[in-house]
Each structure stands twice: as C-alpha cells, then as structure tokens.
Amino acid sequence: MIWLLDLIILALVVVCAVATITLRDLLGAAIVFGVYSFLMCLLWAEMGAVDVAFTEATVGAGVSTILFIAAIFRTTRRSKD
Amino acid sequence: MSETNLHMVILAAPLLAAFAVNLLGRLSRAWIAPLTLGALGISTLASVGILFQVLGEGTIRYTVGNWSPPFGIELVVDPLSALMLLLVSSVALVATVSALKSVQLEMEGREHLFFTLYLILIAGLVGLVLTADAFNLYVLLEITSITSYGLIAMGRGRAVLSSFNYIIMGSIGASFYLLGVGYLYILTGSLNMADIAGILPGLNAGAAVATAFAFLLVGLWIKMAFFPLHGWLSPAYSHAPTGAGVLMAPLVTKVTIYLMIRIMFSVFSPEYVFSAHPGIQTAIVWAAALGILCASALALGQRDLRKMLTYIIVAEVGYMVGGVWLANANGMTGAVLHILNDALMTLCLFLSVSAIASRTSSLSFDSLGGLYRRMPLTMAAFTIGAFSMIGVPPTCGFFSKWYLILGGVEAGHWGFVAALVISSLVNAVLFFRIIEIAFFGNIPGEPVVQEAPTEAPWSMLSPLVVTAVALIVVGLGSGRIVSGIISLTIPGGF
Amino acid sequence: MENISSVWPLAAVVISLTAAIPILLSERRPNLREGWTLLAGLGKLSIVAALLPGVMAGKRYVFTIAEVLPGVPIQLRVDAMGMFFALVASFLWIFTSLYSIGYMRTLREHDQTRYFASFAVAISATIGVAFSANLLTLYLFYEMLSLSTYPLVTHERNADSRASGRKYLTYILGTSIGLVLPAMLIVYAAAGTLDFTTGGILAGTTLSPATLALLLILFVAGFAKAGVMPFHAWLPAAMVAPTPVSSFLHGVAVVKVGVFSILRVIFDIFGPDLLRDLNYGVVLTYFVSITILSASLIALTQDNLKRRLAYSTVAQLSYMILGAGMLTAAGMTGGLLHIAMHAFGKITLFFCAGAIYVASHKKYISEMDGLGRRMPITYAAFFLGSMSIIGLPPFGGFISKWKLVVGAAEGGQMVILTVLLVSSLLNAAYFLPIVYRGFFMPPREASVAQVREAPAFCLVPLCVTALGSMALFFYPDIFLRLAHLALGE
Amino acid sequence: MKRLQERAQNRPTGESPIIRMAVRVMIPFIQLFGLYVIVHGHYSPGGGFQGGVILGASFILMALAFDLKTTTDYFSEKANAILGNAGALIFTGLGALTAILGGLWLDYSALDRIIPLGPIEWRSMGIFLVEVGVGLAVMSIMVSLYWDLASGGDMDEGL
Amino acid sequence: MEGILAEIVAKYNYWLYVVLMMIGFYAMIGKRNLVKKLLGMNIFQTAIILFFVSTGVKRGGGIPILDKYKVLEHGVDVAQVVNPLPHVLMLTAIVVAVSITGVALAILQRIYREYGTLEEDEILEKVGE
C-alpha cells in the first residue's frame, strides 16, 4: 500500500510543479506551489528526514507561500505565461 | 586571543562589526565610520600577520569547533589564500574610506543598513577564501550573493531590475554548484575538499565525476560572469550604488576565480582537470579568448564610463580563466598575479568613477569634458589605472599580462595570445577616448570655461591616490610577489 | 668590460622627472618654473657628462631599480651606445628648453605649465631609453615617452590637434603593444633573458629563420617612432604641435628613440653576426631604402615648411637603420653617428621654422619669399643646418654620410650607394630652394617688410645648434669613440 | 487580548469575527508550540529554525486576521530589530567567546572555563544556546519580511 | 530496455528530481513573468533538496533521532538510522532558499512600483532596449 501512496505523491508533485509554472493566475500558482511544498514535505518525512520535512512544512508551505501571496497582492495577479 | 585564531579575526571582525553597525548605526551615524574602519583595519592587520605566518611556517589548517577534519568544517590558509585574504581585507579597507562618503551622499538615513550588508559581504568573501569545505563554500557563496543583491537593489532607477536579473542568474549558478557538491557527496560521502581529493582518484565513476566537475565549474562561471554567462554583471555593477560598486567590482569576481582555482586543484587534481578530457582544456582557453574579444567589443560600444568598465571586468575574467586553463606554470602565475592586479586596477578605476560621480551629474562620456582641469588628482589616478588596464609598464597590469602571454606562447595557444594583445589595444582605445574627452572638453574648438576647482572630497581622494600608488608599487614589486608568494601557489603537476 | 654599480644612471633619468613636480607647483611664477626646467637640464647634462670619462674608459655603470620578472630586472646600464644617445639628447634638451621659453612666451601660449612638465617627463623617458639595460626597461621608457609626449602633440586643443594626437597614439601605442610586446615575449620565451648583450642573445636559440624574420619585422615596424614606412604617417600629422615640440620630437627624442631602439635590437638582441648569416641585413636595407626615396620625394611636394621637414626626417631616420642594416663596421658606425649629426642639423632647421613663425606667423614656404633679408641670422642658420643634412663638408652630416657611403662600398652594395647619392640630391632639392627664396626672391606680401628677427631666446639656441653641427665636423672624436666602443671595436 | 478586542471593535468592517476569534484563541498556543519546538529540538524534530518560523508565523497570522498595526503594537519595529540582531549576535558572539576563551571557533567545550559543567554537557548547552539565537533571529526576520512585503515598505495597513 | 527500466526503478528518485529540476530551471530561464521565475527558482531548489535527501536514505533505516540512554549504554546500529548529514545540509539550503525568495520578492515589488508590470518583455520595452 505504502508504495502506492508514494507513487501518488510522486505523480502529484510533478503535476503541481507543472501547474505552478503554467497557471496564468499568479495567486493560484502560489497556492499550488504551497501544495507542492506540502507534498514534498510528505515525501521527505517518508524518507526519514523529519527535520527537513518539518522545516519545509513551516517554510515552504507556510511562510514562503504567504510571502508570495503578500507580494502578489501588492503587485498583480495577472501573468502572460 | 591565541595565535591559532588569528585568521578567524579576519572574518569575525567585519561580521561582528556588522551587527554593531546595525544596532548603533540606527542611533547615530557617527558610529558607522569608526566601527567599519576599525573592523576592517583589524582584518587587514591580521591578514598581514597571517601572510607572514603562512610564508614562514607553511599552510595553516584549522578545524571549527575542534572536530577532526572530515567530520567538522575545516579552514585552510595556504599561501594563495593568505594572499587573497590580504587582498580582500585591504581592498575592502581602502574602498570603505571612499564608500563612507559616497553612501552618505547617496542614501541618507539608510547608511546603517548599507554598511551592515557591506560588512557581511566582506565577511562572506573572507569566509569563501578561508573555507575548505565544499558545502560551507555554498553557504558563503549565498551570503555574498544575497548581500550583493541587497546592495545593488539599493541603487536608483534600473538597479532593481538588474538586481533581479542577478538573483535569477546567481541562483542558477549557486544551484548548479550545489548540484555538483551533491554529486561529489554521493560519490565520496564527504564534503571536505582534501578528503574528497583523496577519495576521487580511486573511484570508478567517470561519468558522475565529470558531471560534478562540469556543474561545479559552470556554477562558478555564472557567478564570475565568464563569457557567455556574463549578462548579469554589467547592468548590476553599473546601476549599483557607487559605494557598493567600489567594493564588489574589484573583489567578487576575483574571489570567485580563486574559488575556481580551489575547486580545480584542491578538490580535483591538475592531472584530472587537464588530462582526463584533453579537448576541454583547449576549448575553455578558446572560450576565454573569445570572451575577451567579445567583452572588449561590447565595451567599445558603451557611452557610459561605468558601463564600459563593467565590460572590461568581463574581459578580465577571460584573462584569468584562460590563464588558469593554459595548464602551465606561467599561465597560472599570470592568472594569480592578475587576480591581485585586476582587483587593484578595478578598485582604482571604480574609486575614480565614484569621485567623478560625486561631482558630475552623470557618467556618460558627454559629461566628462574638461575633467582634467577640474579634478586633476582624480584624473591622474584614473590615468594610472587606465595605463595599468592597457598594460603599460611599470604599472602592475603589464606584468600579469606578461606572464599570461608567456603562458600562451609556451602552450602554443596563439588565439589566446592574440586575444590578449587585441584586448590591450582595445583598452587603449577605450581609455584614450575618455582621456581625450576629459582632457579637452567635449565640444571641439570651444574655449574651456575656467571653473572653480571642484576636486572630490579628501575622503574619496585619499584612497584613490593610495590605490594609484599601489598599482605602481605592486608593479615594481611583482618580481618579489611572484617569487615569494605566487610561486608557492602553483600546484604540483605543472 | 667592467660593471660598476652606481646610482648616477638613476639620477640622470629621474632628475627631470622629479623636476616635473616643482614645475607643476610653481604654475603661478613662470620665471621660477622655467628656472626649474633649466636647472634640471643642466643637472642632467652634468651627470651624463660626469659619467662620460668612465664610459670612454670602457666602464659600464649599472643600477637595478626593481626585480620584476625572473631574469629580467628593471635595470639601467650606461654603456657606450647609450651614452652616445644620452649625450646628444641631454645636450640638445637645454637648448630646446631655452628655445621653448622664447617661443612660448612670445606667442603667449596657454597651458605652459603642463607643457614644461610633460617636457620634463619626456626627456626623462628619453634618457631612460638610452640607459636601458634590457629590452623590458627600454619598452617601459618607450611607453613612458609615448604617453608623456601625447599632451605635447595635442597642445593646441583644437580638433586638428586632437585628430593628430589620436593618430599619434594609435600608431605609437598600437604598434608597441601589438607588435613589440609579442615580439619581446617570443624573445623572452626563447632566450630566457632580455638583456642587451654585445653580439646578441638570439644567436644560440632554437628559433627558426622564419620566426627570426618575423621578429625582425615586428621590431622594425613595432618601434613606429622610427617612422619606417608604412608606419610613418603619425610624424607629419604630429606637426600641428608647437614648433619646439616638433624639434624635440624630431631632433632629440621621439624619433631618435625609435631608431635607437631598432639599433639596440639589431646590435644587442639579434647580433650582427646572426643577421649576416641569415642575410636579413640586405633585406632590411632594401626595405628602408624605399622609405628614404619615397619620403624624400614627398618632401619635395610639401609647401608647409614643417611638413617638409617632417618628411625629410622620415627619410633621414631610415638612413640610420640603413647603416645598421649594412652590417659592415663603417656602415654601422655611420648609422649611429647619423643620430647625432642629424639631431644637430634637424633641430636647427626646426628652430628656424619656429623662429620664422614667431616673427612672421608664416607656415608656408610660398609665403616666405624675401624673408631671409629681414631675418638674416635665422636664414643663415637654416642654411647651415640644411647643408649638414644634405651631407656636405664642413658639416657634421658629411662624416656620417661618408661612413655610410664607405660602408655601402665595403659591402659592395651598389644599389644602396645609388640610393644614398640620389637621396642626397633630393635633400638638396628640397632644402636649398627655401634658402634661395628667402634671400633672392622679392617679397610677395607687404607684411614681410615689418618682420624682424625672433627674440634672443629663440635666436641663441638656433645659432648654437647650427654652429654645433659645424663643430661636429671638426671635433667628432667623442662621438666617434663612443660609436666604436658601442660596436665593440 | 484586551487591545485586540478594542481594535476589533474599532474596525467593524473587515474580516469575519469568527476568524478573529479563532485567531485570538490560537495565537498563544502557536507561540507556546514555537517555544516548545525550539527548546525541545534536542529530543524531537525541530530546533531554532523551525521554532523561530512558527513564532514568526503567529505574528503573521495576527497581522492577517487583524491588521499590521496590531502586530506593531504588540511587537514594535525596534524590538524586532533588536531581537534579530541579538539572535544573530548570540550565535556569532558565542563563536567569538569560545575563541576568546582559548578554544577554537564554536568549540562549546571551551565554555567550560567559565562555568564548569563538563565539556560534553557544555556542547549540549552550546547547541541549545545557539538554537535560541537562531530562533530569535528567524522569528524577527520572518516577521519583518512579512511586514515589508505585505505593506510594500510603508508599514501601514498591510494586506 | 530491461536495463533502462531496472535503472529507472532503482533510481526513480533521481529521475524525479531531474524532472523537477528541469521544470524549475525552465521556468527560471524560459518564463517571462518575474513571479514565475521565482516560483521556478523555488522548485529548482526543492528539487535539489529532494536529491540530497534521497542520498541520505537507507533502506530500512529509521529517523535520525535516537534514545539517549539506550545509545549511551548499548551503542547504535548504523544501518538502522538514515544518514543525518544531508538533512543538516538541506536545512541550511531551505533557509537560504527562503531568504533569497524574500529578497527577490522585495525587489519584485520595487520593480512593479517602478514599471507597473511584472512581464519581462514589457519592462524591457519601457526601459527602452
């Protein structure tokens, strides 16, 4: 079962990464990036890197995303590509 | 403080002073100058001491936290790094004297922030020179980068855009470097340079080692703006605040070249670097030659003094990379000597640019007319710096060029020799164009208006004069420097 | 040969360099400023003269400034050849300075301080070239001379002088960086040294004849100050400078430095024997013969007096290289001697041209009809100078030309002999009409009637040099001795 | 708490009261958790960095639910700057201190010379001190990053 | 074919990281929107972190948090614990990544203030190049 979960996470990570860079709505992209970070964090926790996973959860999925959102709020949501 | 910690002083003084500047500087700006200059003065003194110690007793090895080398982080001071330490700390000291003034003029109220970043940048450069740990090098590389991004973005107008560009390129470079470290780590299980160097020859993993080597090098090339990866440098340095440009232009690329030498010869070996892939060596020297020519051509197209100088920096990077990759002792000597000389020449030119910028509205060629009359000392120093760039003896630029060309002749690499000669000629054209404008004023035939002498303030002029004198002193002393220090830095196998 | 370590060579070089500082500082007191100039000139001449007896006795004074490259220090060494040149240069500098004072003050030129300071640096560099112990030191002072004369060439500050300055630098710096520097490096890579050694340092090396030929070309073309065609174009262009500068450039320093450097390279880097073995001497003589003839022909067509003199200089310079290229004892002596003889003659001519300009503001020969009667002393000196250049007795020019002719005859080179004779005729053809027009043609312009002799500061130097070139015919001993010593005879 | 209530009353428009209420309740717990993560870094995942981020996040959350002014009332800019500097100084200063005490840089066992706890215990202690420093620095920098980015450098209303 | 498949299965993490790296790298150099470039940068860096963390994995290894007293008395079986060193390195790398993101976002806002857009081509147009 665990490898199935693993495989799903792997697939989702790639999907999220692609979505992040293709979404035209920057806010959406930032949110998807948060999801991506969180999936990454799951992946690392599963690899035994609990500290890294914890950090990624707080930083990547948390603060980083918030900073992105803050910056996007202050600038523009629109993106041409 | 015990003697063994002497080289930590070089790093710790600016680092601790940075926090002090941030805390006390926001209370009163009177604190900033004494703290900054004091810290850098201590650094310079300590690095002089270290240089003599290393020359007397040989390489110093130091383990942070008292953990034996492969497990803890090791710092190594060999003659080359001792030389670099002295270069970094003294250039920083001289640059700071001028930067204190120009920052005061340019960014009222943000001085403490500027000098916090500035001092940490210096500490980062010192750390880069000291470290013998591949991952620690990455962290310090990012310190120097992140402070540079900040310092550049403090400039006006397009500075932010260039800084953003620099962030993207710099991050790619650092990430590539980190990938290289990762590949080495997975192959050897170690991060200590000497340890890796011991393990690598016994490995049977040609592809991965080659990949690691390629990524380490490309990463550093991006950071040092080696042609064709140079795009970020020119806008970044030309739009940076003058105070930041004076520090970054002489030091950052030069330290990165030092790092390249470190990686090539301390992690890998000359045999591996030059013999394992014979075509690569020639290709890189050709790339360097091409880079020199293209950067010189680009410099010719500029109509702004600082922009022009930044392209010259790119060309000079080609000199040094090419010199190292010539794979003979003369080329290597030339490259190392040129690191020293180029830092001084660039410092001299950027200091005079900052002195000029304090008195003129812009740095485009049109506004430089008649400067000799108005700022004779500044322009005299500028002229010496220009002569050094062109390679007129006895300024120091001539001697490193001498070794580089000699190395090229020895290696039979005529393309590189031709590139060096042509770039010297281009430099002559570039600088005499400016000297002519500054000498005559811009509008032909029109009588030059006798203006009141407006020489830059002494705090900007004195470092400039010191540097100009240093150019000649180093030139005349280059025989001693080569035989006393640089000859010790040539790795075995040359 | 005995080498004596001595600080005097350095003093001889540096004295005028340091004089530049008080000159710059005493901008507001012209008399004091010119005092410094003259003081430095006299000091320099006396130092050089003090070293003369030792050099005549076969000693060499050596001073090492800095050890800059392995095996190649920045070193000064006074030997016979250097002494020969230094003597000429430092002697004539005093008169050039005197003349400059008169010229600049009469015309109320601007920026006189900068002018005299650059002058002082330039003469330092000239003596430095003369006393260089190796090619690197020579290169150093050569570049220093190029750069310090740039402000002199562009003194006028107008578009014309800027263009000439640019041309000057392009030729001089371009060739020295682009041609001499690589050549020097190849020599260093092959021989491991750059020291001037009698008999040359390239003889024992492994360089192929083709490479040697390339080196010779690089050096002869690279020292563009010598004005060998096609690298001569800067010389007529540089005539926009004030006349004392032209006389300094052509009579004393710049062009002679170029020739001197080429002679140094031929004698002490290649060595006559090597060139003789390879038969490159003949090629060189033919090559410069072209310059001699064509420059003389061009000179005939020039109406601007200074340009005519300039082309004459181009031709005369190649005489010296021609002499060296003959590789016979008499020829080489003649080449060397011609440096001194031409210096005295040509400087007189330029002084005269300047004096004419100061007195009458005339630049073109066609305007100078009848001027001789208003300025008899100047025109007489001009006549003496041109006789020396043409090479007639009793003038110094005769001795050197005679040696050249003898050298050509010894070498059995009839072509060269013809060239010498034809060019002498051409010399006469472009100099004598000037004198003739001055004395015997009626003035074309009314303004000529008001012209009076130039001030004494101008007149005295030109008389001295004119008489000097005559005196050299009767007392050439010192220069002959030095030339023989230099050639190791 | 009282001030939060006042502010909530002063600005009736804006975010929903439910969120405000929830945030008001959550913040102390978040901060407690942050401290726990820092202090317990020796025994469980976490440490100065993660704890610092969590502490910083509590203030960010406050700023999100209320407004920027609220946070600057609680945690002034000056205090923030001093804490940030102090955090970084604790780490580097500890390094300098060990060097001054005659050890090598960051060799915590050298601290044994001031208070004799035993070198190994001091290493553990040193790591703890360092983590606290990191925590302080990270917290204040995270908060300041958010302040600046959310307000565009004006430090007024925030998002 | 078999060989390649086996290789992929044995090293699928490396493949994954290369794919992510390529996505990030492409965004950094190919996308014209500045925020996209930064997102790409973050993806690139997480990919590298993934790579490093993967190097620390041991099949059958537990997390690198031990029981102090047990270890002091009985020692520890190296094979039972994953390699902690890459984790340490990556903690540092994450911090560096978030710092750079912060600075970049600040600069981004200044750019927007200055040029009113975040599209690279539009900015270049405004700058006049």
Place this chain on the structure above:
Amino acid sequence: MKNLALLATLVTGAILLYGTKDFAPWGDPGSPAATHLSPYYIENAVEQTHVPNLVTAVLGDYRGYDTMFETVVIYCAGMAVVSVLRRPKR
C-alpha cells in the same frame, strides 16, 4: 528564446541523468554517502554532545559553522528587504 531555454533545460537534465548512472542504487546502505562520514555521526554524536536528535547535533555543533552562516544569511535577507523596500516614514 523559449526554444533556447528548453534546449538548455534538456541538455542540463540529460547531463545530470548521465551522471546518475554511476550512483549506487537508491537507498543502498553500502553507498559511499552512507558509509564514509555518517556512521561517525550516528555512532558518536550522542556520546559527544548528549543530543539524541542527530540532525540537531550535527547542525549545531559538527557543522555549527554552516549554521552560523545560515543565520547570517537570513539576517542579511531581513536587512536587504528592509533596505530595499521600506520607505521612510512621513
């Protein structure tokens, strides 16, 4: 431009994949990375520092120098953002 970027990306990816061919299989306990340095930390860290969380031990002590600079990095980031973005108070 985009094509060039794609090409550069593909080349980089290909080189990186080419490099992985010499790696030990994923999770191999006998790989150099797992056998050279890390056993030392796993075996000795608790004893030498009395910290059971190995990551914290290595982070805080063995590689404390890195962590010090890590703190400096984030500190710099804070300072840089303030200096770049903050506008003086009216």
